[in-house]
Amino acid sequence: MSDDRVLEQLAQVLESRKGADASSSYVASLYAKGLDSILKKVGEEATETVVAAKNGEPDQLVHEMADLWFHSLVLLAHQGLGPQQVLAELERRFGLSGLEEKASRQG
Numbered sequence: 001m002s003d004d005r006v007l008e009q010l011a012q013v014l015e016s017r018k019g020a021d022a023s024s025s026y027v028a029s030l031y032a033k034g035l036d037s038i039l040k041k042v043g044e045e046a047t048e049t050v051v052a053a054k055n056g057e058p059d060q061l062v063h064e065m066a067d068l069w070f071h072s073l074v075l076l077a078h079q080g081l082g083p084q085q086v087l088a089e090l091e092r093r094f095g096l097s098g099l100e101e102k103a104s105r106q107g
């Protein structure tokens, strides 16, 4: 499965958890607690990511980064957005810088 397929399929699961039973789904329980709780989780996971990097723990860094990406996807879904909008923005920026690099090489 390609990387963006993982993001897209996980986003579909997150969408399907809207209206699901909060007692049997972690994601549904986050939606039920509301925006501030989701933002708190994103902040916590960002801090844990920073600590893992500062401690020079590569395996822990990957683990915490996955938690951060996951909770960021939950936040996007809660806001009616998804990974495709973020990937499109990154692709747009990459396209712009790619053109600039090409022009500077040719100039």
Ligand SMILES: N=c1c2ncn([C@@H]3O[C@H](COP(=O)(O)OP(=O)(O)OP(=O)(O)O)[C@@H](O)[C@H]3O)c2ncn1[C@@H]1O[C@H](COP(=O)(O)O)[C@@H](O)[C@H]1O
Residues within 6 Å of the ligand: 013, 017, 024, 025, 026, 027, 028, 066, 067, 070
């Ligand atoms: N990828 C994840 C995923 N990553 C992390 N987590 C949960 O995120 C939480 C991370 O919290 P912490 O690191 O703070 O650890 P914790 O102290 O145990 O958690 P808290 O008590 O602080 O909430 C844990 O409860 C993890 O289980 C995830 N929960 C779910 N998913 C995916 O989301 C899908 C839907 O999940 P459900 O809604 O639970 O079915 C699943 O199929 C998975 O693919």
